[in-house]
Structures are given as C-alpha cells and as structure tokens.
Amino acid sequence: MQLLNEPLILVFVILCLGSWIGQIKLKGLSLGSAGVLLIGMIFGHFGYQVSPIIQDFGLSLFIVAIGLQAGPRFFRMIRSKGAIFGIIALVIVLAAGITTIIVTKVFQISPALSVGLMSGALTSTPGLAAALQATNDPLASVGYGIAYPFGVLAVVLFVQLLPRFTKVDLKKDLQEANDPIxxxxxxxxxxxxxxxxxxxxxxxxxxxxxxxxxxxxxxxxxxxxxxxxxxxxxxxxxxxxxxxxxxxxxxxxxxxxxxxxxxxxxxxxxxxxxxxxxxxxxxxxxxxxxxxxxxxxxxxxxxxxxxxxxxxxxxxxxxxxxxxxxxxxxxxxxxxxxxxAKKKLTVTNVHIFSLSIILIVGILLGMVPFHLPGLGTIQLGIAGGPLFVALIVGHFGKLGPIHVRYYGPANHVIQELGLVLFLAGAGTMAGQGLVEVIQTEGLKLVLAGMIITILPIIVGYLIAKRLFKLSIVHALGSLSGGMTSTPALGALNQLIDSEDPAIAYAAAYPFALIFVAVASQLVVFFL
Incomplete structure (x- = not known):
C-alpha cells in the first residue's frame, strides 16, 4: 500500500479500477465514468487524496471539450425554432432547482449535499464541478454519488416504459406531431x-x-x-x-x-x-x-x-x-x-496553442466576480469560465490564430481523459466524509435524490408533449438531453429506427449543460 502514496500511482490505480467497475453491465445498465467516482470515494475513505491540481486540470480539459463540442450547435439552435429544446432543458433544470430548494428545507440537508444531489439527479458532471466551485465543500461529491445511480436508472426506465404504457405507434406519432427542427x-x-x-x-x-x-x-x-x-x-x-x-x-x-x-x-x-x-x-x-x-x-x-x-x-x-x-x-x-476524404496515415492533431489560450482566458474569466441583484456576487469559476469561452470559440471554429476544428475523435479523448481525472479527485475528496454522511443521513439523502430526479422528468415531458405538441420520440429525446442522460438516449434508439431521438437529444443537451452549471451556483445562494 506504500506505493499508493506516490501521486501518479494512486491516480492510475483509481482510473484502472474505476473504469473496470464502470464497464460492468447489469441488465444493460452500467456506471460508466461514474465508476471512477465510486472507486475514488472508497480510496478517499481510507485517507488517500488525489492532488487538487490534477482534479482541476481534468475539470478544465473536460469542460473545454464539452464547450467546443456544443458550440456550433448551441448558438445556431438559439437563433431557430430549435430553441424549443432549449426551453425544455431550461424547464427541466428549473424544476430540479426549485425541487432541490424545497427538499433541502423539508429534509434539512446541507447546501453542499443538496446541490450535489441535484447534479447527480441530472447526471451532470459540469453541474457537480460548478457545485464544488460554489460551495468549496467535498460533500457536494457525496450528494452526486448518492443521486447519480437513480438519476441514470429513472430516465432510462421512463423512456422504455412510457411508450409501452401509452401503446402509441411511435412512427405514426412522429409523422403527425409538431417537428420544430x-x-x-x-x-x-x-x-x-x-x-x-x-x-x-x-x-x-x-x-x-x-x-x-x-x-x-x-x-x-x-x-x-x-x-x-x-x-x-x-x-x-x-x-x-x-x-x-x-x-x-x-x-x-x-x-x-x-x-x-x-x-x-x-x-x-x-x-x-x-x-x-x-x-x-x-x-x-x-x-x-x-x-x-x-x-x-x-x-x-x-x-x-x-x-x-x-x-x-x-x-x-x-x-x-x-x-x-x-x-x-x-x-x-x-x-x-x-x-x-481522410488522408491515409493522417494523425488527429490537437492544437495545444489554441487549447492553452482557451484555458487561460476561460480560467481568468472564471475569476471575475459578477454581481447579481438580490443574490450577491457570483463567479463562473473553473467550470463556467472555460465553458463560456469554449462555446464561443467552438461556434466560430477559428478566431485569429486559435482554431479548434481538429475535434472529433480527439475531442472525445480530451473529454474522457479530463472527466476521469476530475472524478478521481472529486471522489477522493468526497470519500473522506462518505461513511459518516450515509450513517447519519443515508435514507433521507436517497429519498431526496429520487424526488429531485422524478419531478423534473415529469415536468419536462409534460411541457414537451402538452405545451409544444412534440411527438413522443422528440419529447423523450429532449428529456434525455435535458437530463444529460446518454444511456436514456441509447434506450430510446432501441425503440425506433430513426435519427430523430439523437437530433432532439443533441438540441437540448448543450442548453442543459449551461443551465445546470449556472443553476448549481444559483441554488447555493437561495439556500
């Protein structure tokens, strides 16, 4: 165990075990990257700690990759009727935020745990990052870890069971309903x-x-x-x-x-x-x-x-x-x-200069305080600052010497690497108080996480279906994107042979990423 005191050995042991656990499937479901968070919590409980620098480095890479991926679609969707999916994502996050505040008051949960529960219920790692930035409390990771499994399971079950209960012909419904995209x-x-x-x-x-x-x-x-x-x-x-x-x-x-x-x-x-x-x-x-x-x-x-x-x-x-x-x-x-066509032997080139500029400007922007009337001062932090800058650069693709259209497989690698490094650090931080929190408030936290998950699902679906008259496929696709649930999209794709679920998911997803990151910080002020 003496080897685990070596920082790099510790990181890669957590990544190795976490990725292995994340690949294990139970009835088609798996933890995925959250397996790293789980293993990190276990190591954190026994006193091991990943360096905060590694955690922040991973977070910044993950957030920038998300922003560059979402940028081209995000601003284009705002200018079109596709913004309907942005409104659905906003309603889902708003419902989650309001539910979190009410649940926190009723169950008397700490703000850090509550915001972590909200991020876990929405399966949003950027939300967790923003929660940690806003609260500066590792308990946010504990809340995330408790709510995350049910957050994944609930959306997947809703997507799979609703069409069966309604007994609607999905293809016919798709042709007859409103199609805003x-x-x-x-x-x-x-x-x-x-x-x-x-x-x-x-x-x-x-x-x-x-x-x-x-x-x-x-x-x-x-x-x-x-x-x-x-x-x-x-x-x-x-x-x-x-x-x-x-x-x-x-x-x-x-x-x-x-x-x-x-x-x-x-x-x-x-x-x-x-x-x-x-x-x-x-x-x-x-x-x-x-x-x-x-x-x-x-x-x-x-x-x-x-x-x-x-x-x-x-x-x-x-x-x-x-x-x-x-x-x-x-x-x-x-x-x-x-x-x-792709040239033979072409190497996917990541432009380190551009990536570094985006990170520098984003981190500096995240340090700038913004005054919100009635709420106090808020900072975008390491999560929000780089995300905002990456969205803008991702939209234009090239700004002077900065260009980011090398993304594709490279973007996925950066995103996954950043995510697991961040989760390893967040997990070890959360693990230090995990057992004590579960012993004192375990059942209460699980129940709170379930409520924060279920209400936004119902509200989001009803808004999509009743207010915007979307098809069930588009409604469930936008719900999956609004809840940032990729497993739910996978379940929906199995129900109908169409690209429409992915379109609705992709239209709502970038909005949800932004809204959850902002909501995680705003909820702290209300609590």
Whole structure:
C-alpha cells in the first residue's frame, strides 16, 4: 500500500479500477465514468487524496471539450425554432432547482449535499464541478454519488416504459406531431422560370444569392442542363433549380419570375453525390474559402450536420462529419471526394496553442466576480469560465490564430481523459466524509435524490408533449438531453429506427449543460 502514496500511482490505480467497475453491465445498465467516482470515494475513505491540481486540470480539459463540442450547435439552435429544446432543458433544470430548494428545507440537508444531489439527479458532471466551485465543500461529491445511480436508472426506465404504457405507434406519432427542427431547418427546392427582364444576361454572382442563403444548383436552357456556377449567365426563359429556406425562397421566386412544375431529371453529364467531410485540411474552412465552384465547377446544395439539414451559409465553417450534397460531373465529383476524404496515415492533431489560450482566458474569466441583484456576487469559476469561452470559440471554429476544428475523435479523448481525472479527485475528496454522511443521513439523502430526479422528468415531458405538441420520440429525446442522460438516449434508439431521438437529444443537451452549471451556483445562494 506504500506505493499508493506516490501521486501518479494512486491516480492510475483509481482510473484502472474505476473504469473496470464502470464497464460492468447489469441488465444493460452500467456506471460508466461514474465508476471512477465510486472507486475514488472508497480510496478517499481510507485517507488517500488525489492532488487538487490534477482534479482541476481534468475539470478544465473536460469542460473545454464539452464547450467546443456544443458550440456550433448551441448558438445556431438559439437563433431557430430549435430553441424549443432549449426551453425544455431550461424547464427541466428549473424544476430540479426549485425541487432541490424545497427538499433541502423539508429534509434539512446541507447546501453542499443538496446541490450535489441535484447534479447527480441530472447526471451532470459540469453541474457537480460548478457545485464544488460554489460551495468549496467535498460533500457536494457525496450528494452526486448518492443521486447519480437513480438519476441514470429513472430516465432510462421512463423512456422504455412510457411508450409501452401509452401503446402509441411511435412512427405514426412522429409523422403527425409538431417537428420544430426539420420544419424550420430543412431547406426546400423550387423550380423557377426567369421572367424578370432586368435579370437578362446577368451572372448568378450579380444576384448576390448568398445574402439570402439561396443556392442555384442547375440552370436549364432549351432542355439542356448546366451546373450553376458564379459566372453562369442567365437569360429570360431559363429555368433555375433553387434551394433555400421557404420564406426566402418565396421572395426570391417573386423577384426572379414564377414557380413552375417540372420533372427534374439528371442528364448523363450531371450527377449528385453525398460527400462526408473528413480531411484535416478542410475542417474549419468555409465553402467560400474552398472555392469549389471556381476550382471544380461544383455546387454544394445541402449540408447535413448531426442529422440536421442546415441552411446554406457560405461563411459557415465545416466540421468533421458534415455531409455535403454536391452537384457536378462524374470525374469532378471523384476529385472532390478525394479532396474531402481522410488522408491515409493522417494523425488527429490537437492544437495545444489554441487549447492553452482557451484555458487561460476561460480560467481568468472564471475569476471575475459578477454581481447579481438580490443574490450577491457570483463567479463562473473553473467550470463556467472555460465553458463560456469554449462555446464561443467552438461556434466560430477559428478566431485569429486559435482554431479548434481538429475535434472529433480527439475531442472525445480530451473529454474522457479530463472527466476521469476530475472524478478521481472529486471522489477522493468526497470519500473522506462518505461513511459518516450515509450513517447519519443515508435514507433521507436517497429519498431526496429520487424526488429531485422524478419531478423534473415529469415536468419536462409534460411541457414537451402538452405545451409544444412534440411527438413522443422528440419529447423523450429532449428529456434525455435535458437530463444529460446518454444511456436514456441509447434506450430510446432501441425503440425506433430513426435519427430523430439523437437530433432532439443533441438540441437540448448543450442548453442543459449551461443551465445546470449556472443553476448549481444559483441554488447555493437561495439556500
């Protein structure tokens, strides 16, 4: 046991045993990364302590990885009807916060334990990080560890059992109910004949279509189809195939001429192909920077990211995994596919300079005090500061010398490494008082954690289903995201063969991450 006094040996023993425990499945459920927290608590009970520096280092890596992953989606969803999922996440966290305050008063639980219970009930590690920052008390980790198992189990059971009890046809319900993401974000196609005399002999570039996010994929003239390029000249009577948001597409049609009905056939020389963005040298670049029309005579008509079809924006940075619908000739498409393909022996490169800048600025921001009227002074801390900065940088992808579009597998590695280092430290801190707390308040804490878990689940589902009229699939997907429960998403995916659960989960998840981190600090003030 003398070897465990060596700090690095202690850390890796906890990680080894914790990851092993986390992989053990019981009826399809496992602790996952929380296994590290459990083993850390055991070691902490026997007097072992992971260095706070290692814990804070892990926390900062984990939080930045979360922010960079959520950034591209977070701000885009705020600007669209997809913000409905943000509202659902807010309601869930708000319900959890209010329930926590009431339960704390009724059961007379300490603030640190209560906020930890809330973070565990919502299975939110960033929430735990914020709770530790706000309370400076390791009991928050004890509360998290007590509430976490039921927090995971409750959402998974709710997702699995609700469709069985309601006996609803999920696919039929999905088609008939409100779909705020696809109805809002999916571009439409229109065939338009040019009748405006002022446009005769104008080039497509002169129409400034990018300002309205309209894309012309083809120009049809005298039964001959041409690929639409910036310097393509249009004439009266030409038929244009336009893609864009419905409202803007209608205005564009009124300006150009009038809609027509026609069968769209692909001539032998023009083809459509879906191409996935993988190459390191294109990640983070925009369609405007890549100049595909000029270099390859090709037009990108659609971009699908994480299952969601995006509005066209030539200035939007591409990320790994984006699926582009490209129109061009067969030989050009072959070239473009190679251009976007992952190069052999390419190493996923983490830009240490960028990562360091984000961490420095984020930690400094976290130290700045903000005065909230009636609540006192609050700091974003090591959790909130880097998260806020990472969200902004993740949204833009590149700010001056800082670029973060190397993420993908690399982001997952950083996130997992940071998470387990943080949980190892938080676990050993919590373990020092674990047994005493359970002996004196064990049953009371378990009951409190169950209440804090169940009420937000019910409230979140009812808001999604009754207020926003979402399908059961979208309601449960947004509930899984609002509760930050990946196992629940996995259970939902087993019920229906569709990408919709993941879309709803991904839309609510980043909002929930932010709200839980903020709520963990605000609840402390009310307590």
């Amino acid at each position: 696809k109805t809002n974000l999916s571009p439409e196609m229109a065939k338009v004949v040019v009748t405006n005399p002022t446009l005769h002999k104008k080039t497509l570039k002169q129409l400034k279509l990018h300002k309205n996010s309209i894309v012309i994929s083809r120009v049809i003239r005298n039964k001959q189809t041409m690929i639409a390029l910036s310097d393509t000249v249009i004439l009266l009577g030409d038929k244009l195939v336009a893609i864009g948001e419905k409202e803007k597409l209608d205005k564009f049609t009124d300006f150009i001429g009038e809609k027509i009905e026609m069968d769209l056939e692909n001539p032998d020389n023009i083809h459509l192909r879906k191409i996935t963005v993988e190459a390191e040298n294109v990640i983070g670049k925009t369609l405007k920077e890549l100049k595909l029309r000029r270099k390859y005579g090709a037009t990108v008509t659609r971009i699908v990211r994480n299952g969601i079809e995006l509005r066209q924006n030539p200035n939007m940075p591409l990320i790994r995994g984006d699926v582009l619908t490209v129109v061009s000739t067969e030989d050009r498409l072959e070239e473009i596919e190679k251009f976007f």
